[in-house]
Amino acid sequence: MNKFYDFCSRLARLYYNMFFKVEIVGADRIDFTKQYVICANHLSNHDPFLLGGFMPIQAHFMAKKELFKNRIVAKVLDMVYVFPVDRESNDIHAIKKALKLLRSNENLGLFPEGTRNRTNTPLPVKGGVAMMAYRTETPILPITIDSTYKCFGPIRIVYHDPIYLEEFYGKKIDAPTLEAKSQEIINQLYENMLYYRAK
Template sequence: MNTFYAICSKASFLYYKIFFKLELIGRENIDRNQNYIICGNHSSLHDPFLLGGVLPLQAHFMSKKENFKYKIVGWVLKKVWVFPVDRDGNDIKAIKTALTILNKKDNLALFPEGTRNKGVEPLPVKSGVALFAVRTKTPILPVTIDSNFKLFSRVRVIFHEPVVLEAYYNQKVASETLERLSQEIMDGIYKSIENVKLENL
C-alpha cells in the first residue's frame, strides 16, 4: 500500500464529492482481488485526478512525458505511481514498464486516445490496451467519465463489466486485430456517454 498515493486519492475523492454531484455506477463490477487494465475516455484535465480518487484500488497511471519536465512535478507524479510515455512514437520503455506492472499483478490505468477529446465519438486508438491484456492475461476494466466539470455539476463515472480477451491468450495476434479490439472497447465507453446525453435532453 502506497501511503502517499492513498492520501492523495482520498483528498481527490473528497474534492469531487464536495464540489460536484458525484455519481458512481458499477463499482460492483470491480473485484478487489483482481488486477486490471483500467481504460477510460479523456475529455478533461480532471480525468486522472477523478479516476485516482474514485477507484477502490491503487493503479499505476501512464502519462505523457511532457508532464515530467519540471522536477518537482515529476517527483510528485512518481510518488503516486505515474510513469511517462512518449506519445510521438512506440515508446518501448513505457511498454516494458506497463507489462512489468501487469505481470506483478498491479493495476495499470491509461487513456488510450492519448489526448483529450471533447466530442462524443472516440478518436482512433492504437493496439496498446488489447496488447497488454493479451500479453499479460489481464482483464480490461472500461470506465466512462461523463461531465463538463463545471462546479457543482454532475460527474458520472461508470465502471463497466470487465472485458476478458481469453480467446486470444497464448496466440500470436496481428496488430490489426489488437487495434480493432482496443477500438471496440473505446466505442463501448463512448456509447455510454451518448446514452447519458440523450437521457438529459
C-alpha cells in the first residue's frame, strides 16, 4: 500500500463528499483478486482526482507529458503512480511501462479519449485499451463518470461489468480490430448518462 497515494485518496474523497453528491454504482463488480486495465471517459480535469479518491483499488495512470514539466509536480505525480505519455506520437516507452505494470499484477488506468470531451459523443480512440488487455490477458474495467461538476451537484461513478477479451487470446490480432474494440468500449461509457450535458 502506497501511504502517500492513500493519503491523497482520502483527501480527494473528503473534498468531493463535501462539495458534491457522489453516487457509486456497481462497485460490487470489482474482483479484488484480479488486476485491471481501467478505462474511463474524460469530461473534466476533476476526473483523475475523482477516480483516485473513490476507486477502491490503487492504479497507475497515464497522463500527458506536459504535466511533468515542473519538477515538483512531476515528483508528486510519480508518488501517486502517474507516469507521462506523449499523446502526439506512438510513445513506445510509455507503452512498455504500462505493459510491464500489468504483467506485474498492477492496475493500469487510462482515459482513452486523450483529452476532455466537450460533446455527448465519444471521441475517436486508438487501440491502446484493447491492445494492453489482449497482450497481457488482463480484464478491462470500464467506468462511466457522469456529472456537470457544478458545486453541490451530483457525480455518478458507474462501474460496468469487466470485459474479458478471451476470444483474442493466443491469436494474432490486427490494429483495426483492436481500435474497433476500444471504440466499442468507450461508446458504452456514454450510454444512459443522467447528468452530463455537452457544453
